[in-house]
Amino acid sequence: MLLSKACVYGLRSSLFLASHEGDGYISIREMSEKLDISFHFLTKILQQLTSAGLMESHKGPKGGVRLTKSGSEVSLFEIVAAIDGTELFTECALGLPGCGVKKPCPLHDKWADTRDGIRLMLEGTNLVELAKKGKKENLRITEDGGFEWI
Amino acid sequence: MLLSKACVYGLRSSLFLASHEGDGYISIREMSEKLDISFHFLTKILQQLTSAGLMESHKGPKGGVRLTKSGSEVSLFEIVAAIDGTELFTECALGLPGCGVKKPCPLHDKWADTRDGIRLMLEGTNLVELAKKGKKENLRITEDGGFEWI
């Protein structure tokens, strides 16, 4: 799998938050139920996004998390980088350490292009754009398709 | 990581075999030492490639493995598919099941293009091509760069 489970959950909930922009803090419990993700696991993932500065959290009743920046300013790349790190975009298709520094592997030229393709796609896509599209075309962000865009 | 460790090891040893085409069976022990991969682990990986029909093996002294087809006919995609499967090229960036069948996720269009980019790169690259390039430019396929092309 290209992205870890944690990362995929991070993307899904970021999308959720982008579609609720301006609604204040959204509780993690609510998100975990609507998106069908384990509450405790999601909490940990969102803590990562919070400490990366992408979200801010608030405790107590009426608490929850919300995006710090406007969703249109947050690219998928930032979320992936915060959870899975940027190794995917700097390291080797053959798993060799120190790409570009020591002598490269035979696959380098082709892989570097492919790798950049992934990065550019993630950098060039923002949360609001996706949430709008999802809402307009009634696309899904849960396994059972049960989630309804507001 | 895009490809599993097993898959990367499979690619490295396939590259090794391609550069030894016509030398008959190459022992797994020799490969594991030259490529610095655990012998038993490599054995299992090569068993997968053998049962997928990409390699054939022979027991006893003078035994080992060799490519069934000419290395120029084997694409990286075949090796990846035999070890990691083709999920990467059919499934969802958001980890949702049944892509294309049920309603898609908002990322689908962009992700499908990116995904195809990875597949086309792997399909469009064959073993001999890479081995030749590696030999000519003295590129590496081991971590320490210690491997020498023959």
Place this chain on the structure above:
DNA sequence: AAGTTTTAAGAGTATTTTATCTTAATTTAA
């Protein structure tokens, strides 16, 4: 035929990832 070399196969171990559980700290509201 016996001994050696080599892959095959399955069991076993270690590490990482994924997920859960428990307790604490903070904030709101009655």
Place this chain on the structure above:
DNA sequence: TTAAATTAAGATAAAATACTCTTAAAACTT
């Protein structure tokens, strides 16, 4: 000021991946 709601944090558990060990089977050499 007390109770309820909520995130924070750390410990634990389960599952998946990565790796190792042991024994068996096959094939070559003498």
